[in-house]
Amino acid sequence: MKAFGVVGHPIAHSKSPEIHGLFAAQCKVDIDYKKYDVQPENFESFINDFFADGGIGLNITVPFKEEAFRLSAPANEKVKLSKAVNTLYKNEKGELIGDNTDGPGLVKDLSGNDILLKEKRILILGAGGAARGILPSLIEQAPKSITIANRTIKKAEQLKEEFSHLHSINVLGFDQVGVLEKAEKTESTERIENEPYDLIINATSLGLEGKTPKINNQAIKASTCCYDLMYSNKNTAFVNWGLENNAQTSIDGLGMLVEQAAVSFEIWLGTAPETSTIIDRIRRG
Ligand code: NDP
Secondary structure (H helix, E strand, O other), X not given: OEEEEEEEOOOOOOOHHHHHHHHHHHHOOOEEEEEEEOOHHHHHHHHHHHHHOOOOEEEEOOOOHHHHHHHOEEOOHHHHHHOOOOEXXXXXXXXXXXXXXXXXXXXXXXXXXXXXXXXXXXXXXXXXXXXXXXXXXXXXXXXXXXXXXXXXXXXXXXXXHHHOOOOOEEEEOHHHOOOHHHOOOOHHHHHHHOOOEEEEXXXXXXXXXXXOOOOOHHHEEEEEEEEEOOOOOOOOHHHHHHHHXXXXXXXXXXXXXXXXXXXXXXHHHOOOOOOHHHHHHXXXX
């Protein structure tokens, strides 16, 4: 049977085996997809052994996405930019290729929820690995503006610099979001920042503590979508924040999780699973 898996540390919580199992049943292919909890010092040798033993594909999760990028050849320009890999496979020449399906997965889930990004104003909260991973795909959708707010401003500035050749990015502290008086008052900032956002993405890990970034609710308007990359069986703190502040849509990242898995599955097996029924199934638990 074709061997696949997800590698992380820790990994017990991962829903990937269940999701890929449902895809395989739907597409009528036999796969063996396992969770692998690997110590950081063993990551590289694990990858080498897995593929040497005939493994077909691996998903990579926290904390190994950057190391997977270093160990593989990037599948495309977007991977080069994001410097993070969540999907590994060997090409026909036997080279280890790294792709990142998080951004395509997010865009697909957003469009599945009727959220299109062209000419939209996007606010990303957080500037860690997930923000970096989704930026190339968001930019590809030609939004009107992208603003990144982060606790550590330097990390947001770094992303702004790395992506500046593709799209201009505004950088703010959480306390400056929706509060024009406190924002950098350059002419362009003033023009751009005194409007609420069409899409607010929470890409911080604060939800793990049941918290949300402290931003002013003026950032929300009636048509805003609040999207939490984190997902949970019950509403996440950020989803609740969006609902409390009357965002039109406030959803978590379970759809993105399934969609990014579907893109990986298609890369490995050449078949795109139908995702909406699987999202519902995983949501029901
Ligand atoms: P990182 O550790 O790389 O980044 C964490 C981010 O959260 C940083 O911006 C960090 O700010 C911020 N942060 C952490 N603690 C605090 C705090 N106490 N106060 C303010 N800001 C804080 O994590 P990732 O980017 O990898 O993951 C972020 C989230 O995205 C996670 O919840 C993860 O589960 C989710 N995710 C979901 C996916 C999906 O398929 N749905 C896919 C990938 C990620 P600072 O820079 O200042 O440290």
